[in-house]
Amino acid sequence: MSHRELDDMLGKGWRKPAFIKNAALRWALIIGFVAYLIAAFMTIDVDWGRVYEGLDRGWAFVLAFTSPDFVSRWSDIWSGLLESIVMTVAASVVGILISIPIGLGAARNIAPLPIYLICRAIVAISRALQEIIVAILLVAIFGFGPLAGFLTLSFATIGFLSKLLAEDIEAMDKVQAEAIKASGARWMQWINYGVQPQVMPRLVGLSMYRIDINFRESAILGLVGAGGIGATLNTAFDRYEYDTAAAILILIIGIVMALEYLSGIIRARVQ
Amino acid sequence: MLRLEKLTKTYKTGDQALKAIDLDVPKGQVLALIGPSGAGKSTMIRCINRLVEPTSGGVLLDDVDLTKLGSGALRKARREMGMIFQEYALVERLTVMENVLSGRLGYVGFWRSFLRRYPQSDVDEAFRLLDRVGLLHMADKRADELSGGQRQRVGICRALIQNPKLLLVDEPTASLDPKTSRQIMRLITELCQERGLAAIINIHDVALAQMFVPRVVGLRFGEIVYDGLPTGLTPDKLTEIYGEEDWEATIEKVEDEDVEAAE
Amino acid sequence: MPVLERDDAQVWRRRTTGQSLVRWFGWLLGVAVFVYCWQLISASTTWFFVWDAPRIANDIWTRATPPKWDYITQLGRPIWDTLNIATLGTIIALFMAVPVAFLAARNTTPSALFIRPIALLVIVSTRSINSLIWALLLIAIIGPGVFAGVIAIAIRSIGFCAKLLYEAIEEIDHGQVEAITATGASRWQIMAYGIVPQILPAFAGIAVFRWDINIRESTVLGLVGAGGIGLQLSASLNVLAWPQVSLILIVILIAVMISEWVSAKVRGAII
Numbered sequence: 001m002s003h004r005e006l007d008d009m010l011g012k013g014w015r016k017p018a019f020i021k022n023a024a025l026r027w028a029l030i031i032g033f034v035a036y037l038i039a040a041f042m043t044i045d046v047d048w049g050r051v052y053e054g055l056d057r058g059w060a061f062v063l064a065f066t067s068p069d070f071v072s073r074w075s076d077i078w079s080g081l082l083e084s085i086v087m088t089v090a091a092s093v094v095g096i097l098i099s100i101p102i103g104l105g106a107a108r109n110i111a112p113l114p115i116y117l118i119c120r121a122i123v124a125i126s127r128a129l130q131e132i133i134v135a136i137l138l139v140a141i142f143g144f145g146p147l148a149g150f151l152t153l154s155f156a157t158i159g160f161l162s163k164l165l166a167e168d169i170e171a172m173d174k175v176q177a178e179a180i181k182a183s184g185a186r187w188m189q190w191i192n193y194g195v196q197p198q199v200m201p202r203l204v205g206l207s208m209y210r211i212d213i214n215f216r217e218s219a220i221l222g223l224v225g226a227g228g229i230g231a232t233l234n235t236a237f238d239r240y241e242y243d244t245a246a247a248i249l250i251l252i253i254g255i256v257m258a259l260e261y262l263s264g265i266i267r268a269r270v271q
Numbered sequence: 272m273l274r275l276e277k278l279t280k281t282y283k284t285g286d287q288a289l290k291a292i293d294l295d296v297p298k299g300q301v302l303a304l305i306g307p308s309g310a311g312k313s314t315m316i317r318c319i320n321r322l323v324e325p326t327s328g329g330v331l332l333d334d335v336d337l338t339k340l341g342s343g344a345l346r347k348a349r350r351e352m353g354m355i356f357q358e359y360a361l362v363e364r365l366t367v368m369e370n371v372l373s374g375r376l377g378y379v380g381f382w383r384s385f386l387r388r389y390p391q392s393d394v395d396e397a398f399r400l401l402d403r404v405g406l407l408h409m410a411d412k413r414a415d416e417l418s419g420g421q422r423q424r425v426g427i428c429r430a431l432i433q434n435p436k437l438l439l440v441d442e443p444t445a446s447l448d449p450k451t452s453r454q455i456m457r458l459i460t461e462l463c464q465e466r467g468l469a470a471i472i473n474i475h476d477v478a479l480a481q482m483f484v485p486r487v488v489g490l491r492f493g494e495i496v497y498d499g500l501p502t503g504l505t506p507d508k509l510t511e512i513y514g515e516e517d518w519e520a521t522i523e524k525v526e527d528e529d530v531e532a533a534e
Numbered sequence: 535m536p537v538l539e540r541d542d543a544q545v546w547r548r549r550t551t552g553q554s555l556v557r558w559f560g561w562l563l564g565v566a567v568f569v570y571c572w573q574l575i576s577a578s579t580t581w582f583f584v585w586d587a588p589r590i591a592n593d594i595w596t597r598a599t600p601p602k603w604d605y606i607t608q609l610g611r612p613i614w615d616t617l618n619i620a621t622l623g624t625i626i627a628l629f630m631a632v633p634v635a636f637l638a639a640r641n642t643t644p645s646a647l648f649i650r651p652i653a654l655l656v657i658v659s660t661r662s663i664n665s666l667i668w669a670l671l672l673i674a675i676i677g678p679g680v681f682a683g684v685i686a687i688a689i690r691s692i693g694f695c696a697k698l699l700y701e702a703i704e705e706i707d708h709g710q711v712e713a714i715t716a717t718g719a720s721r722w723q724i725m726a727y728g729i730v731p732q733i734l735p736a737f738a739g740i741a742v743f744r745w746d747i748n749i750r751e752s753t754v755l756g757l758v759g760a761g762g763i764g765l766q767l768s769a770s771l772n773v774l775a776w777p778q779v780s781l782i783l784i785v786i787l788i789a790v791m792i793s794e795w796v797s798a799k800v801r802g803a804i805i
Contacts, residue, residue: 006402014368014394016387017411037625040618046681054676061675082574090571093564128787132666132754136771141591143583146575220666223758227578233667237674245671249663256662322712349718360713364731373727377718384719385726426713433717 061242068250069243073232077248080229084218085255087149087228091218092211094150095157100203102158103165110169110195119162126159131217135226146227153214153221160213164206165199172198201270208263215259219252272298272469273319273437278328280314280493288314290493291328296437301463301470303480303501306490307513312473315490316439319471320352321345332437350377353430355459357442359422361414367425368410371397374432393432400428404458420451424458431462438463438470444479452476456483477504594776601784602777609766609785615680616762616789619755620748623687628741630692635699642703642729653696661693665751669760680761687748687755694747695740702736703729738804746797753786763789 020026070077105111105119131152138148172195180194222230229248236245273296280289288311296302304312317323319330321337330337337348353374361370375393376384383389389397401407404424414422423443430438440459444452456472460483463470474480480487481501489497489504489512496511497504549557583590636642638653669686676682706729714728756764763782770778 006398006407009398009407010395011391012394013391014389014397014410016366016369036621040622043614043618044622044680044684047677047679050677051681058675061671083578086571086574089567090575093568128790130750130754130790132757133767133783133786136757137594140594141587143580145579147579147584150575216662216664220664223666223670230667234670237670240674249659249667253659253662257658260658320716322716346718346720349716352716354713354716356709356713358709360707360709362710362714362727362731363707364734365727369727373714373719374717376714376720376723376727381720381722381726384723429713429717439716 057240057242061246064242064246065250067243068247069241070247073236073241073244076232076235077229077244077251080222080232080248081251083146083149084215084222084228084230087146087153087218087221088211088215091150091153091157092207092214095154095210095214096161096207098154099158099161099165103162104169104191104195106162106166107169109174110191119166123159123163123166126155127163129155131156132220132224135221136224139225144225144227149218149221149226149228152226153217156217157210157214160210161203161206165203168199168202169195201267204270205263205267208259208266212256212259212263216252216256272296272333273471274329274331275315275319276329276331278315278318278330279326280311280318280323281326288493289318289325292493292495294488294495294498296469296471298436299463299467299469300486301460301468301472301484302486302488303472303474303484304488304490305474305477305480305512308475310490310512311493312475312490313441314493316354316441316471316473319439320349320354346377350433351435352437352439353433353435355423355426355430355438355440355443357445359419359426359446361417361422361425361429363415364413366411366413367401367406367417368397370414370425371401371428371432374429377433396432397428400431401425403462404428419447420455423447423451423455427455427459427462431466435468438468438472440470440472442473442475444474444476452479453482460484477509597774598776598780600777601781602775603781605778605781606785609763609782612756612763612766613785613789615683616749616752616764619680619683619687619752619760619762620745620793623684623752624691624741624745624748626684626688627691627695627744628737630688631695631699632737634692634696635703636725638696639700639703641706641708642725653700657693657696657700659693660689660691661697663690665690665748665755666758669755669758673759678759678761683752683755683760683762686760687752690751691744691748695744698740699733699737702733702740706732735804739801742797742800742804746793749793750790753789 018026020029102119102122105115106123108116111119134155135148135152138151142148142151176198177190177194180190185193218228218230219233220228220230222228222232223234225231229252233245233248236242236248273294275292275294278289278292278294279287281287292315304315306312314323318325319337321330325338328338332348332351335348337345340348362373365373369387372387372389372393373384375389379389379393398407398410401410404427406421406424406428409417409421414425417425426443438459443455443459447455456479459470459472462468472480472484481504484501487497487499487501487504488495489508491512497508547554634653634656637644637649638657640646640650643650643653665686668689669682672682672686676685710732711724711728714724719727752762752764754764754767756762756766757768759765759768763786767779767782767786770776770782
């Protein structure tokens with residue numbers, strides 16, 4: 001029986017079964033994608049002459065990285081950088097503090113339905129609006145300056161952290177939490193003993209990650225007048241001061257690397 | 272056919288996994304390598320096909336010293352040695368057929384293998400092998416859909432399609448239940464007989480080794496402490512290999528099981 | 535701090551006095567830093583505007599509603615451009631990220647001493663800098679337009695994708711690679727059979743995930759002149775055409791939601 005099957009198969013070629021079984025669908029997807037790519041490429045008009053001219057400037061910029069100019073605009077760089085750091089710190093603290101209750105509220109397994117819905121709505125709004133757009137609106141409302149940036153970053157932090165915190169709480173080990181509940185703990189005690197120890201390491205890790213993101217984002221808020229190093233950077237580009245721009249970018253990269261290193265150490269310690 | 276000469280492996284940590292091993296494996300002989308974990312069984316097998324670089328000594332396959340080969344010649348030499356792994360080591364996300372055909376990688380060029388255009392003779396051989404181990408109907412299933420025993424059969428096919436002279440088998444049954452373990456061991460020894468292959472089988476289950484192989488080599492702390500017939504494994508010998516334990520019970524139990532299996 | 539009292543003399547504390555002191559000092563320092571940051575923000579804020587904010591917010595709201603619906607006819611091309619920036623940028627980034635990831639992963643890098651640090655530097659520097667800043671830079675070099683946007687998104691995504699990908703490569707099951715090596719396969723064959731199948735799902739997930747993020751980012755690239763719907767947003771903001779602004783924001787929100795939905799669907803199908 002099986003040998004007849006074998007005899008049938010011998011001498012016949014073998015092809016790997018396709019990922020998408022339906023041949024028509026497979027080809028439609030492939031052709032559709034290729035057609036889209038062609039259409040997309042066609043609609044980008046690239047001024048190659050302009051690009052060619054730009055190569056020199058691009059090269060000048062690359063060279064600028066070998067001789068960054070920290071000195072001539074140091075006071076601008078310093079005040080911008082300080083403002084970025086200040087906004088990052090303040091917004092991270094406020095954002096993390098607010099996102100904890102909202103995160104608790106957005107976890108279906110510990111929050112009652114009305115609170116759950118409200119908290120999820122806050123998270124959804126915060127995540128759907130990008131930092132830069134929020135910053136534009138807040139600058140329009142509160143005026144130029146780091147306050148708008150601070151509020152923007154706090155708001156974005158809430159959406160990010162609450163969502164991940166809520167997901168973490170929803171995925172936690174029920175048995176541990178139940179054991180604490182069984183001991184007759186009150187709600188706060190229950191959160192403190194049953195939930196907090198389980199999600200704390202991840203919360204610390206995510207907070208560190210968010211501080212990192214907040215700093216990176218603070219570097220662009222200045223483009224719309226919401227304070228930070230972005231304004232200085234924008235000016236440097238406008239004046240074609242590539243060596244100053246390079247200096248600022250190096251500082252940003254350096255600080256991000258330092259933050260990542262720090263968060264690596266902290267995460268390793270809390271686990 | 273295979274000769275190990277003063278094969279030594281010292282890890283960077285200073286652990287001496289193999290201490291000047293000398294071993295001769297004639298053509299067509301299946302031998303079991305037993306010993307406690309950490310005795311150097313895995314290291315020895317991997318030193319033979321140089322998945323682990325030996326520190327010193329020689330590995331002679333048909334009088335060619337594998338330790339002196341450059342990377343191209345080593346690849347050719349590896350084709351002569353099929354390997355079967357403890358955790359099957361199938362490429363989980365590829366189909367059974369691709370896994371079997373991957374045994375031919377040493378023979379086909381990159382683009383051919385990349386486009387899965389294997390020569391018809393390879394495809395036929397893969398079909399034959401899958402039929403031999405009873406998995407022909409599974410050819411287009413993904414490897415991670417298979418049970419442990421089935422995966423190990425695919426692993427065996429992958430090793431055999433290389434058309435090797437020698438099988439290196441690393442704990443083939445460690446992840447399997449007792450019944451499947453016996454089936455797999457039987458399959459390996461049968462296939463070796465059919466094809467006249469020599470094999471070195473790492474195995475920690477002494478009973479299983481005694482059931483299926485004509486020669487047992489005992490390894491302890493990187494040294495050979497026993498080399499002979501499976502029947503020669505007396506409690507004293509086992510104590511020498513594994514350390515103090517009540518071996519009488521183990522051996523007797525094995526024989527009981529054997530009777531049961533025979534019924 | 536939990537304190538448990540037993541009998542008369544036995545007191546159990548979670549931390550020794552020294553540890554407690556260090557912790558309290560840490561908290562104190564944290565609070566001091568936060569207060570300092572807040573004072574800096576406060577000092578550069580015009581509080582008059584802030585007190586006036588509710589009125590201004592209300593004013594903007596009344597001006598922005600209802601959105602100017604018929605303006606949508608002029609948004610077709612910008613939306614198409616935005617989609618292209620995100621998609622083409624992602625594709626280019628993936629092509630660049632794959633080699634970088636293989637060079638950066640500990641188990642595949644040809645040289646851990648020289649090449650790996652370079653690959654890591656590429657990853658961290660492209661990742662640390664926001665796509666808006668890359669866009670600014672590219673506009674200074676090759677002029678404004680969609681092309682600058684595509685490249686900006688591509689550069690920003692390289693580090694992101696390469697980081698996730700090299701982490702996936704480092705987590706592969708070495709046994710499968712070993713098994714392929716044992717068959718006598720060449721270096722490239724080992725890659726194609728032993729490594730690629732293992733990281734393919736991660737790769738697809740990363741691609742879709744990043745595409746989703748890039749849709750968001752490409753909606754605002756126009757603010758600095760790099761094409762897409764952000765150009766219209768910026769133009770409308772400059773002339774204070776609030777009804778147009780609100781329509782654009784709605785369109786952006788919908789686009790973001792659709793892309794998130796698509797990416798969730800595709801990721802669900804892969805995993």
